[in-house]
Amino acid sequence: MAILVGIAGITGQFGQLLTSKLLDTSQQVEIVEGGAYDRDQVTNFVTGCDIVVCCYLGDDDLMIEGQKILIDACENEKVPRYMASDWCLDYTKLEVGQLFTKDPMKHVKAYLGSKEFVKGVHVFIGAFLETFFSPYFGIYDSGTHTFSHWGEPGVLFETTSYGNAAEFTAQVVLDKEAVGIQRFVGDIKSMDDITLAYERVYGVKATVVVKGSAKQLYDKMWSVRNQPSSQPHEYMAMFYQYYMVNEQTYVGPYLHNLKYPDVRALTIEEFMRRVPLDQLPAVYSNSVTERL
Template sequence: MTVVLVAGATGSLGSLIVKNLLERGATVRALVRPSSADGGTRLRDVAGHPRLSLRVGDLTDGAAALAPHLESVEVVVSAVQGGPEVIIDGQTELLRAAERAGVHRMIPSDFSINLWGYGYGVNILSDLRRTFAEAFRTSPVARTSVAIGAFPEYFLGPFHEVLDPAAGTFSIWGDGTRKIDITTIPDAAAFTAAIALDPMTAGRDVHVVGRQLSLLELRNEVEAATGRRWALVRKGSLDDLQTEIVRRQFAATNPFAYVALQYQTGMYGGSASLTDVRNADYPDVVPASVAEYLAGPGAAHFAVPESAVDRDDWPATV
């Protein structure tokens, strides 16, 4: 029976990874902060599960303090989010603790577009994840990175400026014909649990995806789901997109003003596209269609938000 520790276990993705691991028969240790020592609301459905234990700790506690939580653990899954102090510093402490405890593999908190399709300086959040990946070069712990493309939960939200319910518009850069990779958070969690329990993924980047469709096809799905027309706004070419990113960088007080567009330049230009997609390795994971997502939790995207998007905290990967 595989023992897995999940960091970031009370988050939207981490909690579902815990649930999927338990369903697959794993023994799970959920690393939770002292403020979530009871597991929080997201772990309520699995509270009391005989193969789940909560371990109270924080990545800032350091490797020595984290190591006892990792004794007898075979795989670490990190679903934490944040800036460099979390993605680089905190995860490095978790990796060092894993080394002390003899952990075999670690899945870092990537869960994003293809991080290796473009160089440094293109995407600030990708740079954080690639910087942390360097720590595995001299580590006995094998790295397994999971790439899923974009989460529609975020891509269709206010942060990406694609869908505007108040104006009834759907905005694109470029011609909108290139396929982009989209995977819901529940499907990403299901894939991640399967990959965590697959020893053949040690030392590999594993690309899995829910759906691949163009922006124009995505707009058609939105119109079909809502039964209304969403006016197509062509914001400019991909060169214009890059110019807009530079303009925002000069004017911004923090990276949240432009990082969504940094993701889009890679997605729309193709450099961030997933390659060697391995869905067939996990046939029991059946991703939701875009129509199913939009008819379910995705319907919330069509309501006018009550407040402006929060630009004061580090966003999720995509």
């Protein structure tokens, strides 16, 4: 019997990837799309679904109120499972306001927990590899082949590619018993190990620079944020990196990777072997088909 999967936000990159992986994984999948704020339309969309997956990516209103509308409809229409729009580090270890872009996820998780019928599903994957190598994140300098970070020299980074995250997520969607937090990580490496892999793959010498301690990063990110004229793009990457290198938001050590043996975790080195050197800084903006 086919499983009916409702995907809200299917036109986004992750929604498209997940749809592709689901259709590749099983012939017993039927997918419908929907979303937005019209409660009647949302009700029609979720009715009959075995699971609703939210792939929204937007402002706080969409991420909180938009998801609440979906959750209410799932509760009323007796949809067994609702997968929240997460795919990130473990925000349950954060207090509200610490990494404020994750506050909507905390609110949604609490809201799901208040429902009697529909069960929440939350997929944690660490940092997306594509973002990790992007100029925005400030770790990789393609011009000088330099990897720079804050924190202890041996601090570990949990990363998963978009495609690998979609593969694990597809398995969770198809597993009717999978509820609650699901933890998957493609690779866990120190910056030194990432640099060695980079040198093996691309045949160029790379350098690691430790900018300072986690405490120094904390002081810097708040100094920038507290400037009256500051904009989020000036400090958000620092906030993300701080809550990674202080080890507060690790997805591990207890992962669910082995729960789905048909999916093999993609290492950072394997990921780099798929991406030409000149494309690595911009791989985050590649089309969906290139991530499959």
